[in-house]
Each structure stands twice: as C-alpha cells, then as structure tokens.
Amino acid sequence: xxxxxxxxxxxxxxxxxxRVDGPSVTIGRGYQNDVVLDDPYxxxxxxxxxxxxxxxxxxxxxxxxxxxxxxxxxxxxxSSTVILEDGAEIKVGRRRLRILTDGHPxxxxxxxxxxxxxxxxxxxLSIWLPLFLISLALDIGSLYASSFVEWxxxxxxxxxxxxxxVVLMVALFWSLLxxxxxxxxxxxxxxxxxxxxxxxxxxxxxxxxxLSYNLSSSGVAMIMLPLLAMLxxxxxxxxxxxxxxxxxxxxxWISALGFVMLVIVxxxxxxxxxxxxxxxxxxxxxxxxxxxxxxSTAESTDDFIDSLDAVFAAAxxxxxx
Amino acid sequence: MSIYNETGLSLCARGFSRxxxxxxxxxxxxxxxxxQSDSARALFADNKAGILQIRIIDLTSGSKSAIGSGFVVSxxxxxxxxxxxxxxxxxxxxxxxxxxxxxxxxxxxxxxxDVDVINDLALVKADxxxxxxxxxxxxxxxxxxxxxxxGNPLDLGLxxxxxxxxxxxxxxxxxxxxxxxxxxxxxxxxxTLNQAGEVVGVNVSTAGNQISFLVPVAALQQLITxxxxxxxxVDDIRQRIAQQLLADQDKKFTRLLALDxxxxxxxxxxxxxxxxxxxxxxxxxxxxxxxxxxxxxxRTCRSEDNIYLNAKFNSGVxxxxxxxxxxxxxxxxxxxxxxxxxxxxxxxGNKGTEKDLGDYQCDNQFVRAESDLQSNRGRTTKxxxxxxxxxEYPELYDIVFLQGTVDDSQAxxxxxxxxxxxxxxxxxxxxxxxxxxxxxx
Numbered sequence: 001x002x003x004x005x006x007x008x009x010x011x012x013x014x015x016x017x018x019r020v021d022g023p024s025v026t027i028g029r030g031y032q033n034d035v036v037l038d039d040p041y042x043x044x045x046x047x048x049x050x051x052x053x054x055x056x057x058x059x060x061x062x063x064x065x066x067x068x069x070x071x072x073x074x075x076x077x078x079s080s081t082v083i084l085e086d087g088a089e090i091k092v093g094r095r096r097l098r099i100l101t102d103g104h105p106x107x108x109x110x111x112x113x114x115x116x117x118x119x120x121x122x123x124x125l126s127i128w129l130p131l132f133l134i135s136l137a138l139d140i141g142s143l144y145a146s147s148f149v150e151w152x153x154x155x156x157x158x159x160x161x162x163x164x165x166v167v168l169m170v171a172l173f174w175s176l177l178x179x180x181x182x183x184x185x186x187x188x189x190x191x192x193x194x195x196x197x198x199x200x201x202x203x204x205x206x207x208x209x210x211l212s213y214n215l216s217s218s219g220v221a222m223i224m225l226p227l228l229a230m231l232x233x234x235x236x237x238x239x240x241x242x243x244x245x246x247x248x249x250x251x252x253w254i255s256a257l258g259f260v261m262l263v264i265v266x267x268x269x270x271x272x273x274x275x276x277x278x279x280x281x282x283x284x285x286x287x288x289x290x291x292x293x294x295x296s297t298a299e300s301t302d303d304f305i306d307s308l309d310a311v312f313a314a315a316x317x318x319x320x321x
Numbered sequence: 322m323s324i325y326n327e328t329g330l331s332l333c334a335r336g337f338s339r340x341x342x343x344x345x346x347x348x349x350x351x352x353x354x355x356x357q358s359d360s361a362r363a364l365f366a367d368n369k370a371g372i373l374q375i376r377i378i379d380l381t382s383g384s385k386s387a388i389g390s391g392f393v394v395s396x397x398x399x400x401x402x403x404x405x406x407x408x409x410x411x412x413x414x415x416x417x418x419x420x421x422x423x424x425x426x427x428x429x430x431x432x433x434x435d436v437d438v439i440n441d442l443a444l445v446k447a448d449x450x451x452x453x454x455x456x457x458x459x460x461x462x463x464x465x466x467x468x469x470x471x472g473n474p475l476d477l478g479l480x481x482x483x484x485x486x487x488x489x490x491x492x493x494x495x496x497x498x499x500x501x502x503x504x505x506x507x508x509x510x511x512x513t514l515n516q517a518g519e520v521v522g523v524n525v526s527t528a529g530n531q532i533s534f535l536v537p538v539a540a541l542q543q544l545i546t547x548x549x550x551x552x553x554x555v556d557d558i559r560q561r562i563a564q565q566l567l568a569d570q571d572k573k574f575t576r577l578l579a580l581d582x583x584x585x586x587x588x589x590x591x592x593x594x595x596x597x598x599x600x601x602x603x604x605x606x607x608x609x610x611x612x613x614x615x616x617x618x619x620r621t622c623r624s625e626d627n628i629y630l631n632a633k634f635n636s637g638v639x640x641x642x643x644x645x646x647x648x649x650x651x652x653x654x655x656x657x658x659x660x661x662x663x664x665x666x667x668x669x670g671n672k673g674t675e676k677d678l679g680d681y682q683c684d685n686q687f688v689r690a691e692s693d694l695q696s697n698r699g700r701t702t703k704x705x706x707x708x709x710x711x712x713e714y715p716e717l718y719d720i721v722f723l724q725g726t727v728d729d730s731q732a733x734x735x736x737x738x739x740x741x742x743x744x745x746x747x748x749x750x751x752x753x754x755x756x757x758x759x760x761x762x
Contacts, residue, residue: 286665319679
C-alpha cells in the first residue's frame with residue numbers, strides 16, 4: 001500500500017505530493033528521508049510513519065519543533081501512540097501535510113465550459129490592443145467634445161491616465177486572483193473584457209441619451225440606464241469570475257448578481273434620505289443634442305400652451321402632499 | 322439680478338449684534354450733529370406721543386422676538402405699521418402677541434385688524450383711545466423737499482432721521498417713494514413727515530448708503546378707507562392676503578399683456594426690451610474675453626417688485642433673460658456641450674421654502690417657434706415649463722420658463738422668464754406673449 005504525502009499551500013490547496021511505497025515513511029530535511037522538505041524549521045530526521053491495521057502510526061524522531069496533528073487522528077488508549085487515518089493533516093515545521101492512501105477518492109472532473117474556453121481566447125495582444133486603442137480614443141474624444149475652453153493636453157492628461165489606471169488596476173486584481181485560484185493569470189482577457197463592456201456601455205448610454213432627448217423624457221434614461229448598468233455589470237462580473245475562479249456557472253451568476261444587487265441596495269439607501277426633500281430649484285430635463293440627432297417633430301406653440309394645464313394640475317397635487 | 326438688495330427694516334432681537342451696533346452708531350453720529358434744525362426738534366416734540374414701538378412677543382418665552390415702529394392714524398386707537406413687522410403674529414396668532422411701547426413707556430396689547438400685503442402695510446388697534454393722531458398729507462411733496470423719518474432704530478428709542486423726498490420711483494410697478502436718508506432696522510412702519518408734520522410715507526426698506534424707500538401715503542389712506550367702510554376687523558387674514566395677491570397679479574398682468582412690448586436685437590434674435598414700470602434690463606457679453614472660444618451675449622431684466630410674505634418667502638417678481646450664442650471656434654459637439662450646461666442652469670427669481678410652496682413640476686417639449694401665427698414653419702426649439710403651487714394661497718404659482726433653439730449647429734438663442742405669484746390663466750397668456758415677442762427667425 002502506497003502512502004501519499006501531500007504538501008498543502010494557501011487555502012489548503014495542494015502544492016505537490018510525494019508517493020512512497022513500503023511499510024514506513026520518513027520525513028525530514030535530510031536527503032536520506034523518503035520525503036525531503038526544504039524548511040529550516042524541520043529537523044533533518046523529523047518523523048516516521050509506520051503502516052498499521054488502522055492507519056499510520058506517527059513517531060516523532062525527537063525533532064526540535066515537534067509534530068502538530070491537525071485532523072483525522074486517534075490516540076490509542078493504552079499508550080501515547082498517535083494513529084493517522086486516511087486524509088489526516090499534520091503540521092511539521094511550517095509545512096502542512098496531508099496523509100492519504102493511494103485509493104483516496106478524488107472529486108469528479110469539472111466540465112470545462114465553453115464560456116471559459118471562449119473567454120480564454122481573448123488573452124491575446126491582437127484583441128486587447130485594438131480594444132485598448134479604441135477606448136483610449138473614445139476617452140480622449142469625449143473629453144475633447146465636451147470641452148468648450150481652449151484644449152490643452154496638460155489639463156486633461158491626468159484625467160485620461162487616471163481612468164486608464166483604474167481599468168488597469170481592476171484587470172490586475174482579477175488577474176492576480178486567477179493566478180491564486182486557478183494558476184492562470186488571463187491578464188489580457190480580463191483587461192479586454194472590462195474594456196469591451198465599457199465600450200458597449202458608452203455606446204448604449206449615448207443611444208439612450210439620444211432616444212430620451214427625442215422623446216423629451218428624462219424618465220426613459222432614468223429607468224434604462226440603471227437597468228443597462230446592472231445587466232452589463234452582472235455579465236462582466238460573471239465573466240471575470242469564470243476566468244479567475246473555479247466557480248460553477250450557477251455559483252458565478254449568483255455571486256455576480258448578488259454583488260450587483262448589493263451595490264444597488266447600498267446606493268439606493270444612500271440616496272433614500274434625499275427622496276421627497278423639497279427643492280427650491282426646478283428639476284427639469286435639460287439634455288440637448290446636436291441638431292442632426294433631433295428627429296422628433298415639434299408641436300405648434302398653441303398646442304404646447306394648451307398642454308400646460310397638466311403641469312399646473314401636477315403642481316397642485318404636489319403642493320397637497 | 323437686482324443692483325441692490327432691499328432689506329426689511331424690522332429688527333429681530335436675536336440678530337442684534339454688537340458689530341452692527343457699533344458700525345451704525347459711528348455712521349449715524351456726524352449726521353445727527355449736522356441735522357439739528359429747529360423743524361426736526363419741533364416735529365420730534367410734537368409727535369413723539371403718536372409714534373410707538375411695535376413689539377412682537379413670543380408667548381412661550383414671554384419676550385420680544387421682533388420690533389418695528391408704528392404711528393397713530395386715528396384717535397380711536399388705530400395704528401399703522403408694516404405688514405412685515407407684524408407678519409409672525411399674523412401667521413401664528415397662537416404663538417405671538419403684538420404690543421406697543423409708547424415714548425412715555427406705556428405698554429399695551431394691539432390687535433391686527435387689516436393688512437395690505439402688496440404695499441407692506443398693516444393696521445393694528447389698541448383697546449383705548451390714542452393721541453395725537455398724525456395727519457396724512459393730501460398732496461405729494463415736491464422732489465427735493467426735506468422730510469423726516471421717525472422710528473426706533475435698533476431699539477435705541479425714538480429717533481429722527483432727516484432726509485430728502487425724491488418722488489415716487491418710476492421703475493417699479495408698486496409705487497415706492499425714494500427717500501434719501503438712512504433707514505435702519507427697527508424703523509419699519511414708522512412715519513416720514515414733512516415740515517408741517519404730515520405723514521408723507523411709511524418707512525419700509527433700505528438699499529443702504531442713504532437710499533431708502535417709503536410706502537406712499539396714498540396706499541395707507543386707501544387701506545384706512547377700506548377698513549372704515551368695512552367697519553370691523555378682517556376675520557381671516559390669510560384669506561385677505563390671498564385675495565390681495567390674486568387681485569394684484571390679475572391687475573398687473575392685464576396691464577402688462579395689453580402693452581405692445583418694445584423689442585431689441587440680440588445677435589440675430591429679437592428680444593423683449595424694458596417695460597416701464599415693470600422691468601429694468603441690463604446686458605453683457607463675453608466679447609472682452611480673449612480666451613473665449615465662443616460668443617455669448619445676454620440681456621437680463623428684472624422687476625423691482627417684491628411682495629414680502631414672510632422672512633423666507635417673497636413673491637411678485639418678474640425676470641426675463643436672453644442669451645445669444647455663436648459657436649465661433651467651437652465645433653458643433655463642443656458648442657452643444659456648452660449650450661447644454663447653460664440650459665441646465667436656470668432657477669426661480671423668488672425664494673421660498675417647503676412650508677409655503679410645493680416642488681416644481683416640469684414639462685419639456687419640442688415646439689415650433691412659428692415666424693407668425695399662420696405659418697407652419699419656424700425654428701425648432703426645446704421648451705421647458707415648470708410650475709410650483711402656493712400652499713397657503715390657492716390659484717397662485719411660481720413659473721420657470723425656458724426656450725432654446727435646437728436646429729442650428731453654429732448658433733443658439735435662449736429665452737427665459739420667471740414669474741412669481743401668478744394665476745394659471747395669466748401664466749399661460751404670458752408664455753404665449755413672451756414666445757410671440759422673443760424669437761429668432
């Protein structure tokens with residue numbers, strides 16, 4: 001019967017394992033051991049495991065720092081002998097080890113989802129670079145379009161660098177998380193994902209702006225923009241999770257949606273105090289678009305004046321509140 | 322955007338700061354020395370018994386929370402003062418009481434019997450007879466005549482302030498006498514007398530630096546007559562104010578709307594010019610700025626009529642504002658970015674709080690600014706119309722109107738007005754008239 005000694009890392013994840021055939025296993029820093037661990041807190045000959053009927057008997061070979069048993073052991077009543085069962089965990093020096101039989105069951109293989117495969121293909125410079133250049137151009141372009149004083153690069157360079165740095169940081173965060181949880185950085189994939197969702201949001205936001213301008217209704221944008229932001233944020237988060245974690249699709253969607261909901265609840269409750277507050281200033285829909293984006297037909301002055309009765313009726317109702 | 326801010330002259334005891342006291346004292350001292358004339362002395366001696374300090378007493382604390390002045394207009398005990406002096410007691414009779422303190426130190430209760438909120442006047446009545454009654458002048462004094470304002474500035478006791486009568490101000494719809502002399506907080510509601518000792522006006526407000534205003538005595542005469550004809554006090558002050566506001570705006574807007582509004586060019590547009598005596602205008606542009614990337618010229622007009630309703634609520638003001646914009650060095654998108662910012666920045670001309678007003682309700686539409694009524698063609702404009710209702714005074718609204726052209730990529734014309742305390746019918750008629758006069762063809 002072979003013994004598997006698994007070295008555990010951060011979060012109990014396996015960093016590698018030793019397989020030893022035979023009735024006993026020695027563990028220590030010395031090269032004569034079956035399992036050689038490079039840790040200054042481990043003695044040259046630290047411990048020995050001997051196969052018994054019930055598991056492995058642990059013998060501390062008078063090590064300097066001793067052996068700490070963390071999980072799955074039993075102590076035989078008659079003596080101070082410690083018996084480790086399949087799956088036991090011990091701490092030697094600063095290393096955590098798991099002791100298994102070679103017949104120890106493993107989890108069934110996870111299905112590799114198409115989404116993960118497809119998203120993985122984004123991890124290319126040829127995809128990231130155009131996306132990056134487009135979003136940079138859009139960033140600069142929108143700043144330029146909304147500037148009505150003389151354009152000076154020095155006034156805008158920090159705004160531009162700042163927004164790019166935020167995207168970079170977020171991409172780095174996901175990439176590092178992926179490095180830890182999946183041993184896969186996918187940095188460019190994460191970066192490209194964030195950039196493309198940003199581009200889609202900018203485009204749709206603009207379209208909604210044009211639509212609400214033509215409908216003369218701020219309500220359209222007020223409802224559609226948060227919905228759009230919610231939808232895109234959920235999609236993006238779910239994709240980030242897919243690339244950076246081992247979550248199952250269901251877990252991923254629930255986590256993404258849950259996080260977005262949390263953000264919404266927090267932002268709504270932050271604004272709750274302002275609702276229903278009296279304002280001495282009129283809150284009117286002031287959006288303007290360039291003439292070529294104005295499609296809707298204008299009504300006559302007479303029709304407009306006649307339609308004002310509704311405003312007075314609304315003002316009367318508001319004063320009664 | 323008035324050149325000066327009129328300040329009510331009632332003195333709030335809580336706001337009586339040492340700094341104000343010292344400043345006013347220093348400024349007033351040389352004047353008092355210079356103006357020691359015989360007539361001032363005589364006027365003071367003859368009339369001091371008829372001029373009273375009016376105090377608003379907070380019933381909970383039992384002490385005065387505001388003071389003003391008043392004077393006897395009938396020996397039956399009728400006393401005139403400003404509405405803004407007694408406003409707190411008019412609004413909350415359960416919380417405040419009105420009292421007078423005579424020059425002899427006599428203290429007694431007063432009852433509010435009538436108000437003229439448009440002219441900021443109030444009549445209060447004592448239980449007992451009061452003398453001497455101050456006679457009201459029948460004829461308006463000539464401009465340049467020395468006159469004397471009396472009252473209790475800053476709770477310092479009865480004071481005479483000499484000054485000059487400068488006639489009825491021609492630039493406000495509600496007539497106000499321009500008095501060149503220093504009125505100070507606490508003198509509100511006191512009389513201004515001519516050399517014969519007749520009342521020529523009631524002290525009401527100051528714009529600082531010796532520019533002060535009086536309510537013409539004719540308005541007081543009218544209020545006394547109305548009170549005498551009725552024969553008893555007004556039962557419901559709030560309803561009386563509501564009727565006065567409604568009647569005043571109706572009269573004002575009927576006159577305004579019947580006028581043929583003069584016009585003036587602003588850029589390629591035509592805008593409404595000054596309307597005497599309703600509104601005065603100023604103008605400006607950014608053409609002096611060397612850094613400007615676009616051209617902006619504006620004209621701003623404002624009425625000087627402010628109806629005091631309470632310390633945080635006034636009404637009656639009319640504002641017009643026009644902007645002519647040209648893209649100049651900006652491209653269309655940049656030009657509209659600036660234009661949008663300008664368009665989003667319009668506010669009402671009067672102040673008010675939740676206690677008195679509902680929130681603004683707004684509508685916006687694309688409206689064709691027809692070049693004439695028959696034509697179906699004209700510029701496409703975006704129009705915003707907002708109204709808020711008065712809670713205490715039904716059928717009255719504040720209006721914010723805004724119209725801007727949206728069909729030219731290199732230029733734009735914005736026209737805007739605000740109205741305060743106007744009926745639905747008059748507001749709609751005003752919008753129609755305004756849109757007909759101010760336009761860019």
